[in-house]
Amino acid sequence: MNGAEVMWAQSTWVLAQEGMTRTQELLADDPLWLILLKVVGLFGLGVLLTLFMINWERKVVARMQQRPGPNRVGPNGWLQSLADGLKLAFKEDIMPVAADRRIYFIAPVISTIPAFVAFSVIPFGGEVSIFGEPTVLQLVDLPVGVLVVLACSSIGVYGIVLGGWASGSPYPLLAALRSAAQVISYEIALGLSVVAVILYAGSLSTADIVAAQASGWFGWLLVPSFVVFVIAMVGETNRAPFDLPEAESELVGGFHTEYSSLKFALFFLAEYVNMVTVSAMATTLFLGGGQWPWPLSFLNANGWLQFVAFLAKTFLFLFVFIWLRGTLPRFRYDQFMRLGWKALVPLSLLWILVVFALRTYRVSGSGDVSVLLITLGIVLAALLTVAFLVPDRQRPDEPEIELASDYPVPPLDLAVPDPARPRRRAVAEAPERRRRRRTVAAGASSSTANRKSEE
């Protein structure tokens, strides 16, 4: 990693001093029609991925729950979300009486637009030629690209918060409050986890960060940052198990309880596009963007094949989103906040400190890196040995439970009867009972008929 990285850093340094990197030069050279084509392509990609994701999520979760999932509309049910979307557009648009009309209207728009804007800085692939025009599969490469994504996510949450507030009913308001607190907390963890990446890449530009991973993905080099980022990105997108702003069991539908029709569809769209954005961001920052891993690295020469690799990695993260939703129960709110503030933020800070120390040690050139690594390894081994040698804390014996009152409680050794047998009996009984019910119903209807005829 050392030699290649230093060389790379020097090369970017030279390029930067000339003013622009190769990516920026190519992008600055784009004609207007190509820019428009890219914009439309990005929008189409967002919408398509949303339609795909909804279906995929339903199918995967269904498989996890041993049921078929949507299988009616289109081949294997893959057009179900398209049909749902069309139906949603034609539904009645309800404006609650207590709603703040203007803000109620603008909230879904606020939540959708930043979701798509964040797409523009993501480097989807390498250098390609579109209709003979050499370019890069990226709309724009800003020197502060990572900040654009953070800014978009922090504006997008306004949609949720304002939508919940403007609905004029208590559940959405509670959801909006939760969402505000949640996004502020997890944005800090997210931002801190990116710091180490920026430090190693030496740039905030997304294309530069991908290029810096040619010698090794940051997902391997900076494991703690990667873990914190993945956890924080789930919290940032309000997805299970952190979907407290739309907890069905507590808040009806959450912030969009009062929304219907296209406005609701926009919220839905924004949520899924945000998922795609953060997954693409994780790919960019930690999994080397569109770079193929070692045995397949000869494929990197083609920009379109890089695009394929990028999509594959993004789908990996999207699958993790679905997996989490199918597996984990929702957090309680205080647990969620504790995880954010007492685990993720301190962990990130400590990790950044370690990274800074290592960098400073290397840059100052006061010693050999391998010596440092060996020392660290010995210290770690010693710590682990001590940790294993120290005996576990003695758990105090559970004290004899004395009943505090004569309030009736079940005995502690209460044996729960085996549920298998009664169920089998119920199944065996079922046909008989059903027959009996049918005769009763028939009797009832015949008796009313009799009464009618008597009258």
Added chain:
Amino acid sequence: MNVLAQGAPGGDAVSVAEAVAFWILGPIALAGALGMVFARNAVHSAMWLVLTMLSLGALYMAQGAPFLGFVQIIVYTGAVMMLFLFVLMLAGRDSSDSVVEVLRGQRVAALLFGVGLAVLLVATVGRAFADVTPAGLAAGGSNWNGNVPGIGQLLFTRYLLAFELTSALLITAALGAMVLAYAQTRAHVRRGGQRAMVEARLRGDPARIAPLPGPGVFATANSVAVPAVLPDGSIAADSLAEIIDRTEVRPAPEPAPDDAHALTGRPLAERGGRGTSVEGGSTEGSAGDGSTAGTGVHR
């Protein structure tokens, strides 16, 4: 305009794109500021301010300071204004401006200080326009590998002390807020936390562990006015809400037992002959139930 845009990396001349950006974003920022002052609703005010901050951020970007622009959006729009909104939402959505003056002489003082601040600003900013020659971003920016490293280098070398002092100030503020917030929960701590509370409850600190009985399995209605019935048919005394027990019960006028329309309270003439067409036996039971539930507790 000229002065504002002179910091652009291109030099002294203002490019067309920059001028267009200024003449679009400037009025929007100004409109946002005015809207914030004049909006009646606090949340609307906050939204106008967000608009101003966003346009300022975009202006920074247009003038070759992308880092400052995005940090403006992330920190001010994303975090600070979100906290404002958080508080405003807790204050209630219909809390508009109150015109009642609580502090005596507040308006006069506000006017004086406002005018003073305006004079101060005009004096300093006007002087900055007239006397100071702008150095431009070119000096700091291009030497240092672009905007971001330039800011970083200045921040951590030349302005290190100011930077550290600011962070110390912020940490102090955060600690102060935590101390204030935790002071209010001391009463809860004194009770010993959740476990101690449960034990106290089991020992009979509030006389009752379980919630008060609702109408229950044997109830004939789910109204709070109807007491719960115990398995032996007697009334569960705990289930009677004290306020209902104390309220005087006025006997409701007995509706005509054979006519469901009597419950709607419309005059007999309007009902006409329709009442007679209703079947006799079927409505009698339900009308009777309704009347007893309506008159409140019956023992």
